[in-house]
Amino acid sequence: MTVHVLGISGFYHDSAAAIVSNGEIVAAAQEERFSRRKHDPRFPQQAINYCLGEAFIETSDLDAVVFYDHPLLTLDRVIKSLLTVAPRGKQQWLKAAPSVLGVKVHVERFIRKVLGPNVPVMFTRHHLAHAASAFYPSPFDEAAILTIDGVGEWATTSIAQGSGSEIQILKEIRYPHSLGLLYSAFTYFCGFKVNSGEYKLMGLAPYGEPRYVDLIEEHLLHRKPDGSFRLNLEYFGYLDSNRMTNERFSELFGGPPRPAESRITRREMDLASSIQKVTEKVLLGLARHARELTGKRNLVMAGGVALNCVANGVLRRKKLFDELWIQPAAGDAGGALGAALVASYRHFNVPRKMNSRGRDSQQGSYLGPSFSKSEVRAFLERGGYPYEAVEDSQQRAQRIAQALSEGKVVGHLAGRMEFGPRSLGARSILGDPRRTDTQVLMNLKIKYRESFRPFAPTVLAEDCSKYFEMEGESPYMLLVAPVREERRLEMDLTHFNQGNDDLLEVVQQPRSDVPAITHVDYSARVQTILRDDCPAYYDVVEAFRERTGCSAIVNTSFNVRGEPIVCSPQDAYRCFMRTEMDLLVLEDCLLFKKEQPHWEEEENWRKRYELD
Amino acid sequence: MSLTDPTQDDARLEDFFKQQLVPIAEKLRENDIQLLALEFSDNESSWYVPYVDEGPEVFSFDVDQLEQELRDLWRDQQDAVLLELKKSLANLARDLYRESEDDDDVSPFVYVMF
Numbered sequence: 001m002t003v004h005v006l007g008i009s010g011f012y013h014d015s016a017a018a019i020v021s022n023g024e025i026v027a028a029a030q031e032e033r034f035s036r037r038k039h040d041p042r043f044p045q046q047a048i049n050y051c052l053g054e055a056f057i058e059t060s061d062l063d064a065v066v067f068y069d070h071p072l073l074t075l076d077r078v079i080k081s082l083l084t085v086a087p088r089g090k091q092q093w094l095k096a097a098p099s100v101l102g103v104k105v106h107v108e109r110f111i112r113k114v115l116g117p118n119v120p121v122m123f124t125r126h127h128l129a130h131a132a133s134a135f136y137p138s139p140f141d142e143a144a145i146l147t148i149d150g151v152g153e154w155a156t157t158s159i160a161q162g163s164g165s166e167i168q169i170l171k172e173i174r175y176p177h178s179l180g181l182l183y184s185a186f187t188y189f190c191g192f193k194v195n196s197g198e199y200k201l202m203g204l205a206p207y208g209e210p211r212y213v214d215l216i217e218e219h220l221l222h223r224k225p226d227g228s229f230r231l232n233l234e235y236f237g238y239l240d241s242n243r244m245t246n247e248r249f250s251e252l253f254g255g256p257p258r259p260a261e262s263r264i265t266r267r268e269m270d271l272a273s274s275i276q277k278v279t280e281k282v283l284l285g286l287a288r289h290a291r292e293l294t295g296k297r298n299l300v301m302a303g304g305v306a307l308n309c310v311a312n313g314v315l316r317r318k319k320l321f322d323e324l325w326i327q328p329a330a331g332d333a334g335g336a337l338g339a340a341l342v343a344s345y346r347h348f349n350v351p352r353k354m355n356s357r358g359r360d361s362q363q364g365s366y367l368g369p370s371f372s373k374s375e376v377r378a379f380l381e382r383g384g385y386p387y388e389a390v391e392d393s394q395q396r397a398q399r400i401a402q403a404l405s406e407g408k409v410v411g412h413l414a415g416r417m418e419f420g421p422r423s424l425g426a427r428s429i430l431g432d433p434r435r436t437d438t439q440v441l442m443n444l445k446i447k448y449r450e451s452f453r454p455f456a457p458t459v460l461a462e463d464c465s466k467y468f469e470m471e472g473e474s475p476y477m478l479l480v481a482p483v484r485e486e487r488r489l490e491m492d493l494t495h496f497n498q499g500n501d502d503l504l505e506v507v508q509q510p511r512s513d514v515p516a517i518t519h520v521d522y523s524a525r526v527q528t529i530l531r532d533d534c535p536a537y538y539d540v541v542e543a544f545r546e547r548t549g550c551s552a553i554v555n556t557s558f559n560v561r562g563e564p565i566v567c568s569p570q571d572a573y574r575c576f577m578r579t580e581m582d583l584l585v586l587e588d589c590l591l592f593k594k595e596q597p598h599w600e601e602e603e604n605w606r607k608r609y610e611l612d
Numbered sequence: 613m614s615l616t617d618p619t620q621d622d623a624r625l626e627d628f629f630k631q632q633l634v635p636i637a638e639k640l641r642e643n644d645i646q647l648l649a650l651e652f653s654d655n656e657s658s659w660y661v662p663y664v665d666e667g668p669e670v671f672s673f674d675v676d677q678l679e680q681e682l683r684d685l686w687r688d689q690q691d692a693v694l695l696e697l698k699k700s701l702a703n704l705a706r707d708l709y710r711e712s713e714d715d716d717d718v719s720p721f722v723y724v725m726f
Contacts, residue, residue, distance in 0.1 A: 071675075079633075082629075083633060083636055083637045090626070090629050094625055102705075109675070109709070113711075122670045123673045124670050160663075170662075171662060172663055173659060173660060176648060224657065225657075226657070230649075230651070231652075233650050289660075
């Protein structure tokens with residue numbers, strides 16, 4: 001008899017659902033992809049419907065629905081935080097109480113209302129869910145486990161070990177001391193949005209110098225030789241106000257926080273660089289201790305901080321562990337998957353499913369909805385959108401590669417949607433990495449986002465070492481590696497070094513023979529691809545290599561700034577028509593922009609997507 | 613929507629904060645009881661906390677038993693002073709229950725409260 005477990009995360013950030021049947025991951029998706037509201041925190045009803053449909057089951061077939069967090073312990077933390085700062089903290093209480101007491105402790109009711117009164121509802125703990133999401137799908141029978149995030153119940157960092165079907169949490173660092181919150185505080189201070197701007201801060205770091213590291217280590221963060229740490233809460237606002245940092249923090253770094261969308265100055269670049277360096281040091285300390293504590297040769301990671309792919313790259317190059325595997329949905333969305341896996345393996349005692357070929361069980365993280373050729377064609381016919389069907393996949397790949405080599409920007413929808421924040425070819429915008437204008441064009445005319453932000457490459461796994469100083473695979477774009485020295489071009493940073501903060505001038509300089517995916521510090525956030533992972537996408541990159549001799553292409557998420565990544569052909573077409581993309585690929589159909597009918601919308605869609 | 617009037621809810625929450633939380637916070641301070649470890653620098657060799665096995669990895673949680681759950685959680689000596697909050701919190705949870713969630717975005721700056 002099959003054991004079906006539905007995992008759910010939500011009510012704060014990035015709600016999601018995942019279904020696991022007899023230990024096998026069947027489907028997982030974030031609610032935002034369906035609701036079209038970025039980081040949607042609401043009950044993941046549409047994601048649940050999708051998961052049940054993908055598993056071909058009814059709610060009555062579910063053995064359990066498992067929520068990824070313990071509401072009682074979260075309430076305990078909220079009350080104890082308030083008691084620590086009261087009479088300050090009243091505004092926080094008034095804002096949070098309706099959600100914590102009015103919604104979150106009633107999770108079971110929400111679930112039963114949607115899935116029926118008889119569905120078995122269970123709970124697990126936040127960091128255990130993260131640990132499970134990292135360990136069970138990994139290719140390792142045994143591993144050390146590191147989970148690091150803002151906060152979940154009380155824990156902000158956990159060190160655990162996994163063996164077979166068992167996970168044993170060994171040590172924690174507890175709230176309010178949090179590496180995730182420290183990074184978020186700098187994200188806020190540099191004028192980016194907490195919980196989504198962390199990636200921008202990481203992308204900004206290479207423009208700066210780490211000249212604040214000593215200040216941070218002297219005043220904000222104290223570390224012990226075993227890697228444990230505490231924050232000096234006198235500089236942070238999150239305990240007793242509606243701000244991440246306070247006046248003392250501002251005084252330490254020479255003035256108030258940068259207002260959102262204002263010009264980025266050298267201070268923000270240097271702050272970004274500094275907190276990145278500190279994050280790397282803390283991560284290495286934690287990983288070193290995890291190795292000593294567990295004696296395991298492999299490490300797995302999850303939690304929002306595990307999305308810091310620059311730090312992950314440093315960790316891998318240090319070789320503290322033989323192998324490193326990171327859950328691609330490392331943030332709260334992945335908690336849904338972890339919750340379902342914990343219940344499957346620890347409550348229902350399903351034997352652990354491991355990939356028989358020694359690879360992971362995450363299935364390339366292609367765990368979301370797909371759309372058949374007939375569904376795509378029906379949509380295009382109904383809308384009267386001209387398309388050309390190219391059924392032969394090799395021919396189609398050739399056509400796409402040709403467009404890319406001519407400098408065209410391509411929207412690519414193929415197969416199942418990715419689970420996690422990174423697009424891995426199934427819902428991607430693609431470009432030619434060799435062109436110096438690709439980065440600016442794609443940032444400003446396609447993504448409508450800040451010009452300094454770098455783009456990532458997808459590279460054929462077999463050719464990765466020709467481009468990057470990296471051994472092994474990086475299928476989930478979670479590792480940053482240096483571009484090989486012989487490919488680099490010297491940059492003229494005279495103006496920049498003389499104090500000219502114009503990032504565009506830096507961005508427009510060629511930095512290598514693949515400039516669009518080479519960041520200003522000669523690094524790249526690499527996705528390696530094997531044909532088994534996503535054949536349609538692999539074929540495109542391979543065809544591009546055949547045509548141009550270059551084994552890498554630019555791969556960025558298929559969305560505009562503030563918009564969730566596209567899910568359906570409808571979403572993709574809408575995004576295609578709103579931007580200056582040239583070609584749209586919907587499964588086997590090619591749509592050329594110049595052939596499409598005039599696109600008009602009644603509402604100003606840019607107002608719909610709040611800037612992230 | 614909350615089942616009760618939102619302005620009344622706010623007033624109740626404010627009353628709870630002023631009349632129950634604040635006095636307990638003062639009592640804790642008078643008795644030098646710290647519920648959060650805030651020290652930045654001390655002589656301890658490590659700031660890891662050993663993981664305490666808190667029961668099964670997968671468990672049930674019934675909001676109708678919230679008062680009992682809080683009693684079980686807080687009955688050790690350090691947290692005993694919190695026990696006088698359990699009934700009020702259970703009542704607030706009962707009365708604040710919403711049949712649907714707010715459409716508002718949660719401010720990212722108070723997300724540690726969630």
